[in-house]
Amino acid sequence: MAVRAGAQADGAGAVDFRPLYRQVQERLVRRIAEGQWTPGALIPSEFQIARDLGVSQGTVRKALDAMTADHLLVRRQGVGTFVAAHDEDRVLFQFFKLRRDDGRRAFPDSDVVSVSERAPSAEARERLGLVRGEQVVAIRRLRSLGGMPAVTETVTVPAARFPGLLVADPVPNNLYGLYAERYGVTIAGATEHLKAIACPDEDAALLGIAAGSPVLLVDRLAADLDGRKVEWRLSICRTDAFFYLADLK
Amino acid sequence: MAVRAGAQADGAGAVDFRPLYRQVQERLVRRIAEGQWTPGALIPSEFQIARDLGVSQGTVRKALDAMTADHLLVRRQGVGTFVAAHDEDRVLFQFFKLRRDDGRRAFPDSDVVSVSERAPSAEARERLGLVRGEQVVAIRRLRSLGGMPAVTETVTVPAARFPGLLVADPVPNNLYGLYAERYGVTIAGATEHLKAIACPDEDAALLGIAAGSPVLLVDRLAADLDGRKVEWRLSICRTDAFFYLADLK
DNA sequence: TAGTGGTCTAGACCACGAA
DNA sequence: TCGTGGTCTAGACCACTAT
Secondary structure (H helix, E strand, C coil): CCCCCHHHCCCCCCCCCCCHHHHHHHHHHHHHHCCCCCCCCEECCHHHHHHHHCCCHHHHHHHHHHHHHCCCEEEECCCEEEECCCCHHHHHHHHCCEEECCCCCCCCEEEEEEEEEECCCHHHHHHHCCCCCCCEEEEEEEEEECCEEEEEEEEEEEHHHCCCHHHCCCCCCCHHHHHHHHHCCCEEEEEEEEEEEECCHHHHHHHCCCCCCEEEEEEEEEEECCCCEEEEEEEEECCCCEEEEEEEC | CCCCCHHHCCCCCCCCCCCHHHHHHHHHHHHHHCCCCCCCCECCCHHHHHHHHCCCHHHHHHHHHHHHHCCCEEEECCCEEEECCCCHHHHHHHHCCEEECCCCCCCCEEEEEEEEEECCCHHHHHHHCCCCCCCEEEEEEEEEECCEEEEEEEEEEEHHHCCCHHHCCCCCCCHHHHHHHHHCCCEEEEEEEEEEEECCHHHHHHHCCCCCCEEEEEEEEEEECCCCEEEEEEEEECCCCEEEEEEEC
8 A cells, every 4th residue: 555645646636745754654653652563572674664555665764764763663783673662771861861970870769659549730730731530640759779769759640541550569660661561652752841949848858868958850741652741750859969961962 | 085995895904894974974074173164154065075075975965964963064955055053043952951931942141250261170170171281261151031140150161272262352142153163163062960959159149049049050061073072061040930951852 | 947955766785683 | 594774876856945
């Protein structure tokens, strides 16, 4: 089945002038979004996809390259192309920016403080774009780096999207992996807003620092492959022994 | 003059197996670094470069695409390819991450507090990799967003690299533009370390906030096209009306 | 109208990894 | 040995911009 449209059609009612490789890209993203291709899976070769969609291998390659740049795929020379999984490496490089002052990178441990299903706060409703009456699941946990308490995290997700999350036996350290494996929800990207604030009493107690100490507030909104807001996460980070790393390239 | 080496040579003493387009890329970056191509200038067409270097147009395109992704070049369809300049747009999108709470983006104004040439602190010497005896120029200024004091900035650069910077008549708002135009130094990227701290007295006075208030400390080290450390910049940011934006993609 | 970058195709050879 | 992605080339047509 051919994908082509627009430029190379005969010009009758052609409306869609997006480049062919973009159309291919959207089709392939959809295959991941719909669970046809699951994280970690090997996808067909460039030639097979090209034959399947009726385009050239070069066009498929351009689509795959774009998806690789978006961290949706991982290519392995001589082996094939795989759907990216939220493994520790990816979490560490793409989604966890806190580093020890000595610069070393470490995967954070997690201790769950509480898990509950409830009506969202007005702020949560606004950030996640919820309709009236929608419930949320809230997870609060303390994360440590190298044995030292570093971050208090409050994760808020729409309950409807994650049925049974409340009773997830042990809440796993790597939540994005759980979203993907158990609910078919792929976190594709996030936006973070950072502020310095005085540490609230409750967080200070968990972190083992004085209440009112300056701490870094990280307000993250994460979206799935379709751009839908999936998770709102507030993190309060100690920066007396850690720093948040940002690369401007 | 042909660039090719390695794979397609006859295999005598071939040692350099970097892809051809990478070698082309390095040559073109060098043209910018050496001032042969200056910011804002139109570079030759893909076909001209290809003829010049003895490679195909497709290989040149791949090199140019990579440089465009690095923000070194800007392509304009139907017109040509230009060396990226540090204009306001680029500064705003790539190098200035502070936003007003309402989300609006604004170019910061600057009021210079002091400019001096002196011996570097031990920390400055370490961050910039200076040898003993090297002097630095330090610029301190107050930056405002929408008329409100927002950031105190302390910029430290090696004096040898920027002769006469001390007496630059008015220090321009856009320093990276000055580095490029007057000294041929292109800032290609930077790394930022963020911490929350209690605001020092002096900065608090400039910002018009209470000393000890939580503020965001941004420690930036910027490098040129050759990866040499060019500028160390400490910024203390109010985040009671602003936030630092980070996109995780 | 001429020249540029943007897209698409096609085919060749290579390096790599697995069987 | 085989199939994969990585690189390189070549040529065609398109959309955009300036003149």
